[in-house]
Amino acid sequence: MSQKREQTRCQALLTNDLTVVNVGLEGFVKDLQDCGIAVVHVDWSPPAGGDPKMAALLAKLGV
Amino acid sequence: MTAVVLNEVRKGFYLDSVALMRLSREIATIPGVVEAALMMGTPSNIAIMRNAGLLSGDISTQGSDLILAVKAETEQAARAALDDALKALDKPKSQAGGKSAWRPRSIASAVAATPNANIALISVPGEFAAAEARKALNRGLHVLMFSDNVSIADELSLKQQAREAGLLMMGPDCGTAIINGAPLAFANKLKRGKVGIIGASGTGTQEISCLVSEAGVGISHAIGVGGRDLKKDIGGITTLMAIDALDADPATERVVLVSKPPHPDVAKAVVARIAKSPKIYTVCFIGAASAELPKNAGFAATLKQAAEHALGGKKIGAGFDPAAVGARLPRRKGAGRIEGLFAGGTLCAEAQVVLTAGGRKVASNAPIPGVASLDSKDSAGCDRMIDLGADEYTQGRPHPMIDPSVRDDALRAALVNPDIAVVLLDLVIGYGAHADPASHLAGVVAGRGDNAPVLIASVTGTELDPQVRSAQIKRLESAGIIVTPSNEQACELALAVINADAKVNRHANA
Numbered sequence: 001m002s003q004k005r006e007q008t009r010c011q012a013l014l015t016n017d018l019t020v021v022n023v024g025l026e027g028f029v030k031d032l033q034d035c036g037i038a039v040v041h042v043d044w045s046p047p048a049g050g051d052p053k054m055a056a057l058l059a060k061l062g063v
Numbered sequence: 064m065t066a067v068v069l070n071e072v073r074k075g076f077y078l079d080s081v082a083l084m085r086l087s088r089e090i091a092t093i094p095g096v097v098e099a100a101l102m103m104g105t106p107s108n109i110a111i112m113r114n115a116g117l118l119s120g121d122i123s124t125q126g127s128d129l130i131l132a133v134k135a136e137t138e139q140a141a142r143a144a145l146d147d148a149l150k151a152l153d154k155p156k157s158q159a160g161g162k163s164a165w166r167p168r169s170i171a172s173a174v175a176a177t178p179n180a181n182i183a184l185i186s187v188p189g190e191f192a193a194a195e196a197r198k199a200l201n202r203g204l205h206v207l208m209f210s211d212n213v214s215i216a217d218e219l220s221l222k223q224q225a226r227e228a229g230l231l232m233m234g235p236d237c238g239t240a241i242i243n244g245a246p247l248a249f250a251n252k253l254k255r256g257k258v259g260i261i262g263a264s265g266t267g268t269q270e271i272s273c274l275v276s277e278a279g280v281g282i283s284h285a286i287g288v289g290g291r292d293l294k295k296d297i298g299g300i301t302t303l304m305a306i307d308a309l310d311a312d313p314a315t316e317r318v319v320l321v322s323k324p325p326h327p328d329v330a331k332a333v334v335a336r337i338a339k340s341p342k343i344y345t346v347c348f349i350g351a352a353s354a355e356l357p358k359n360a361g362f363a364a365t366l367k368q369a370a371e372h373a374l375g376g377k378k379i380g381a382g383f384d385p386a387a388v389g390a391r392l393p394r395r396k397g398a399g400r401i402e403g404l405f406a407g408g409t410l411c412a413e414a415q416v417v418l419t420a421g422g423r424k425v426a427s428n429a430p431i432p433g434v435a436s437l438d439s440k441d442s443a444g445c446d447r448m449i450d451l452g453a454d455e456y457t458q459g460r461p462h463p464m465i466d467p468s469v470r471d472d473a474l475r476a477a478l479v480n481p482d483i484a485v486v487l488l489d490l491v492i493g494y495g496a497h498a499d500p501a502s503h504l505a506g507v508v509a510g511r512g513d514n515a516p517v518l519i520a521s522v523t524g525t526e527l528d529p530q531v532r533s534a535q536i537k538r539l540e541s542a543g544i545i546v547t548p549s550n551e552q553a554c555e556l557a558l559a560v561i562n563a564d565a566k567v568n569r570h571a572n573a
Contacts (some may be wrong), residue, residue: 008229009205009228009229009230010205010229010230010231010304010307010308010311011308011311011312012181013181013182013205013231013242013243013308014242014243014283014284014308014309014312014314015243015312016181016243017243018181018182018242018243018245019177019179019180019181019182020180020182020183020184020245020247021170021173021174021177021180021182021183021184021199021204022183022184022186023170023183023184023185023186023187023195023199024079024184024185024186024187024209024210025079025080025081025186025209026079026081026082027079027081027495028184028186028247028248028494028495031246031494031495032245032246032247034494034529035244035245035246035252035494037245038177038179040167040173040176040177040180041166042166042167042168042169042170042173043166043167043168044077044168044169044187044195045075045077045127046077046103046125046126046127046187046188046191047191047194049125049126049127050103050104050105050125050126050127050128051125051126052126052190052191052194055191055194056193056194056197056217058194059193059194059195059197059198059201060197062201
């Protein structure tokens with residue numbers, strides 16, 4: 001693990017403007033927009049036909 | 064008359080849980096309808112619906128299918144309500160981000176289209192949340208996981224992956240965070256300032272951040288870590304990364320760490336890391352009597368004490384005198400118990416700290432160390448502190464911060480219970496919370512009898528919040544509810560009412 005890289009990425013999060021990818025409750029989108037935060041909402045539905053085990057496997061495979 | 068239950072399944076149709084709760088509630092108000100529920104067809108949801116008597120027979124669904132259930136007085140009423148629900152589902156989904164906004168179907172396409180995206184806010188059902196978090200981490204996003212019901216093995220694996228990549232993995236079950244002024248999930252609109260917060264407890268973070276902000280000093284960042292981060296299995300991975308991040312952050316001068324009491328090994332590692340920090344720390348392990356801390360850290364037994372320590376000793380609600388206010392309030396004859404009905408889990412824990420320090424015997428469904436469990440024999444005759452956000456109250460229902468009606472039945476019962484002298488209540492406002500919880504609460508307690516218990520509440524929020532803290536307080540006061548500057552002071556007032564002629568037994572605040 002690179003300690004330096006960890007510091008850089010976390011510091012960047014705390015100093016840069018946020019751009020949020022919202023996955024799930026749509027109500028969070030308006031709250032963020034009302035605060036002037038950039039947000040892109042994912043039109044999510046359960047992957048892998050709603051099979052959580054298959055969804056987890058696909059995520060591990062990077063799909 | 065026997066109620067009729069009708070079901071319908073929409074294959075491959077997804078709506079988020081809040082949207083489904085809202086539609087379920089609308090359908091339930093149709094005349095003749097006894098109960099209505101629209102839920103995704105996961106095994107846990109099917110079990111909830113079956114236990115509630117909302118399934119008319121065997122049902123075969125996948126997690127991507129939507130189940131509609133209507134229980135009505137007649138088949139005709141059930142059919143009409145089901146038709147209304149189906150019509151509502153056929154309306155176009157609302158377009159978050161405006162009608163013309165393009166909506167990606169995956170995190171991958173969202174990141175491809177928005178290269179400067181830097182954080183994912185994940186609130187999908189728990190069984191799918193780890194997979195989505197992994198996709199976000201794989202694409203270089205920090206993650207706030209609002210979802211709960213994620214296994215501890217998945218949590219550890221995600222946090223290890225995040226640490227390896229230098230990314231913050233906040234959660235699972237992370238209810239709130241404020242990053243660089245952006246309120247994420249259940250968060251309040253706060254003044255910006257020099258106090259950073261690391262929180263393993265959502266409402267604890269909210270109470271401290273709001274008290275600090277309302278006192279005029281602001282918050283730099285509030286990093287949520289999830290309620291299990293300081294357990295032995297996880298080892299404080301995100302907490303330790305958050306300490307590194309806030310140490311390096313020039314906007315942060317003081318840091319508050321709030322959590323339930325950690326595993327001793329994890330506490331030792333975290334405290335050792337704090338000792339190396341150049342910044343001043345406040346440590347609030349709510350429910351712990353003390354902690355061995357280095358010179359740059361102070362221990363706070365309560366959320367209010369934590370806020371005061373972070374404010375450099377400035378007192379919150381200094382003009383509020385619980386003994387004087389308590390002496391003016393009527394005591395209900397023959398009643399000797401305090402009933403706490405909390406939306407906030409950490410506010411419920413803080414109440415247990417204050418009441419036990421005040422000499423009360425307390426029981427809770429979420430007991431802190433030394434407090435009896437509600438279902439134990441020791442709970443008889445105790446004050447009862449109920450966390451209404453606990454699983455037993457929220458399975459298949461929204462959290463009481465979103466839907467304050469979760470508290471209604473318990474509150475109505477308390478109002479007519481002759482043993483109860485005082486009812487303690489909390490209102491948590493801010494983004495994500497109900498639009499006007501004070502009016503809801505006022506409606507429930509309106510028309511209570513002259514001999515009803517004393518009602519005492521605090522409001523966790525700020526003037527900048529959409530609900531406006533002072534407006535919520537005014538509404539509560541117009542309903543005859545006594546409102547105190549903080550949750551701790553609500554508990555102190557409850558003690559003062561109970562011990563009307565005794566000096567308020569202040570806990571270790573000096």
